[in-house]
Amino acid sequence: MSSAVTILMKPVEGFGVSKVVDSDNPNFKPGDLVSGFTGWEEYSLIRKTEQLRKIQPDDHIPLSYHIGLLGMPGFTAYAGFHEVCSPKSGEYVFVSAASGAVGQLVGQLAKLHGCYVVGSAGSSQKVDLLKNKLGFDEAFNYNDETDLVAALKRCFPQGIDIYFDNVGGEMLDAALLNMRDHGRIAVCGMVSLHSYHDPQGIHNLFTLVTKRITMKGFLQSDYLHLYPRFLDYVISNYKQGKIVYVEDMNEGLENAPAAFVGLFSGKNVGKQVVRVACE
Ligand SMILES: NC(=O)c1ccc[n+]([C@@H]2O[C@H](COP(=O)([O-])OP(=O)(O)OC[C@H]3O[C@@H](n4cnc5c(N)ncnc54)[C@H](OP(=O)(O)O)[C@@H]3O)[C@@H](O)[C@H]2O)c1
Numbered sequence: 001m002s003s004a005v006t007i008l009m010k011p012v013e014g015f016g017v018s019k020v021v022d023s024d025n026p027n028f029k030p031g032d033l034v035s036g037f038t039g040w041e042e043y044s045l046i047r048k049t050e051q052l053r054k055i056q057p058d059d060h061i062p063l064s065y066h067i068g069l070l071g072m073p074g075f076t077a078y079a080g081f082h083e084v085c086s087p088k089s090g091e092y093v094f095v096s097a098a099s100g101a102v103g104q105l106v107g108q109l110a111k112l113h114g115c116y117v118v119g120s121a122g123s124s125q126k127v128d129l130l131k132n133k134l135g136f137d138e139a140f141n142y143n144d145e146t147d148l149v150a151a152l153k154r155c156f157p158q159g160i161d162i163y164f165d166n167v168g169g170e171m172l173d174a175a176l177l178n179m180r181d182h183g184r185i186a187v188c189g190m191v192s193l194h195s196y197h198d199p200q201g202i203h204n205l206f207t208l209v210t211k212r213i214t215m216k217g218f219l220q221s222d223y224l225h226l227y228p229r230f231l232d233y234v235i236s237n238y239k240q241g242k243i244v245y246v247e248d249m250n251e252g253l254e255n256a257p258a259a260f261v262g263l264f265s266g267k268n269v270g271k272q273v274v275r276v277a278c279e
Helices: 003-008 063-067 072-084 103-112 124-132 148-155 169-178 220-239 253-265
Strands: 013-019 033-039 053-055 092-095 116-121 138-141 160-165 179-187 214-217 247-251 271-275
Touching: 013 063, 033 063, 053 063, 063 271, 072 103, 072 179, 072 220, 092 103, 103 116, 103 160, 116 124, 124 138, 138 148, 148 169, 160 169, 169 179, 247 253, 253 271
Parallel strands: 092 116, 092 160, 116 138, 160 179, 179 214, 247 271
Antiparallel strands: 013 033, 033 053
């Protein structure tokens, strides 16, 4: 068998919530619930147990939240907003891909911090969600806009202090022209560029100089020492009803490939989850 075929026969991996069936590691016993990297399959053999986090079951928190709100995407929002953006109460915050797994929490963290928050998303349904469920002050559908610079000017007549960038590309270029002096741009991801082999460059980087803007890329994994603080903060606010989380639940492993591909055309509304088995 060639090595190429061997690779194809391995399951795709991703974050999941699992129940331990059996373990020769004394830290885990049958029945324990864990979250961490696992295969897209019904039963997985997990050797890298150091990356697993034990879940304390809580009737008020759905298990799936441990891969969303309380998992890697939620932590990305927390670390990116609080550690990279240096937010101050009263500042003007813009979030792209705002209804996604990361963006929806960034907006809510910014609101809890006393900021004014605008989100962009790819459909009117998502715009409605941002304004009426997730508490954003304003939102717009970028697919309806012919001029993104003008759209941001309309939403932020006074300019943007913080741009939490999930998409890169044209939206980043437009945001650069709308930033205020000493603004911060947290570069979380560039999902708009994933389908291009030869993505176009950004044109407006000189504004970094004239407006003394700080633009910083980050990986959530560099901030893992903050995870306990993140969990305390988000769980406490969730239980007080100050944070909500929207999931897009697909049933069955057979629907996982389509759900994954859908992320790159905005088919998901909220955090995409695939339920492989019920409790
Ligand atoms: N730095 C880190 O440590 C870290 C960790 C996790 C994730 N990330 C990054 O964070 C970003 C958001 O991740 P996520 O998990 O929140 O996303 P998600 O829930 O997977 O949703 C992706 C969303 O991106 C939007 N999108 C897709 N193609 C687009 C395009 N061509 N132009 C503009 N928007 C597009 C779609 O929403 P619309 O319909 O609104 O367009 C889609 O629903 C991604 O770039 C991801 O790579 C970074």
